[in-house]
Amino acid sequence: MLFSYTYVPHQMEKMQEFIDFIFFEVWCKAPDSERFNLSLFATKPELHDVMQAFFYSDANGADFFYGHVERIYNLFSKLDEPQIEQFKQWYRGNNNVEKVCANDSITQLVRYADIPVALKDLSDQLSSFFKGLYSQSLLDLTTLRNKIGDIDNHYRSFLKANKAGKCPFCGISDLHGQYHTKREAYDHYLPKALYPFNSINLRNLVPACHNCNSSYKTSKDPAHPVKDPAGGTKRRKVFYPYCTDPQPIEIVVNIAKPDVSALTPQDISIHFGPATLVDEIDTWRDVYGIDERYKAKVLGENDGKYWITQVLDEWQEEGRSPEAFLQILAKQTLKSPFAEANFLKMPFLEACRAKGVFDAANPL
Structure with missing residues (x-):
């Protein structure tokens, strides 16, 4: 990576806050909680508003979100304490993108392929949910957008802090800027097709040129080589896109x-x-x-x-x-x-x- 991006805080970070709450305060407490109901979200009022609106909505995005949260809750309710603790470590690891990039030995990283076969139903539901979180049919819902803003607005804010005009992953392609009506696609640095839990994490979302995003990287896994010569799960270091002290190449x-x-x-x-x-x-x-x-x-x-x-x-x-x-x-x-x-x-x-x-x- 030729240069790093400046991270831009934004209202959309609230979506990750919602997912954090759902994971730790709803799903992980499911074995000791009552049946799934809206009161589980009472201590997070803005999320409670969203869940309540989605419960009464017949929009596809609303049904997708509410239905998956409930189904995953019911599957978590069957897990034992060590399994819950393992999922917590995986969740924290997958969302600490900087440490993942540094190949920190303590940070646990999980791919869908690493989740035990015995938990296939849960893995499938997590896969469907976290891949679908980034869909416009969900993010465009007025109830949710009023809480978290939208990705186009983030891109406009992003451009004010990142003015190079070039893709940092190759340095040779232009990025759409303030005078374009279209924006660049956000690449999921740790691909959402491979990794759960971080598909809406802004530190895992990086604008990239079409060639880098769609022609070369596609769904390649930066954290793992395509073929591990040792046959195991060896990880590798990768540039962190939001590094605050980058070295020139x-x-x-x-x-x-x-x-x-x-x-x-x-x-x-x-x-x-x-x-x-x-x-x-x-x-x-x-x-x-x-x-x-x-x-x-x-x-x-x-x-x-x-x-x-x-x-x-x-x-x-x-x-x-x-x-x-x-x-x-x-x-x-x-x-x-x-x-x-x-x-x-x-x-x-x-x-x-x-x-x-x-x-x-x-x-x-």
Whole structure:
């Protein structure tokens, strides 16, 4: 991840508060409580209002929410104390996204696939509920929206604090901004298809460009490799999208030959640093297909090859040397690393210079 987002508090956090209450104060207390009824929500008045409205509503979203809360309550009522405690640890772990990203050994993380087969009915109901929490048919209900606001409003607030205009996961795609009528999709960083409990947690929701979200990451699991060589449940480190003290990513490009017109992806190697982030960088490269995408960028007619043409045109037509061009570009890169993909443009052109692409005897 090339840079971190600034976290933006918002009214929508109240939805997570509602889910926290339902989990800890309703579901986890089900074995020792009465039959499911609205009085279970009395100590959370705003949630009680929502549940009462949903009880009398015939809207699909209302029926979905109320019905799942009741069905899961009845399934929790059959659990014993150790099982309840295990679910509490899983819930806390899945919602502590920062510690999950750091691969904290104490933080327990659970996927639907990790829930015991004996609890399949409960797992299925949790899966349906937490995947459906993010649906517009629910979030658009007036009763709920009046309490929690809406995601479009959050995105507008988000843009005021995050003005880079580029996707931080790749650095090469624009994000829809204040002058667009559409917003970017929010990626569930820990995919809602794989993980329960955090589908409405704003710290697990990150705007991402279409390529990163829908073409490369899709439902890949950042916290677990696709194939664990040891055959177990090994986890891995991953960049935390809302890190408050991020380290800049270093990029070095090498090319195998000076004939750039004949370069192929196999002729390009890209090295990332710093070494202190090697685990996070490896995960990032795997999940977002970074090597493939960056190589395609530097080989593109309107990207890498055009960058070379810029240097040669400056040299041949304006009398400015490639060295002078790169010195100015270096300053621009420090100031605006993501404008025109300078963060990648600079190391690629440095690789070209080192390979003699700009030598007078070796014009393009």
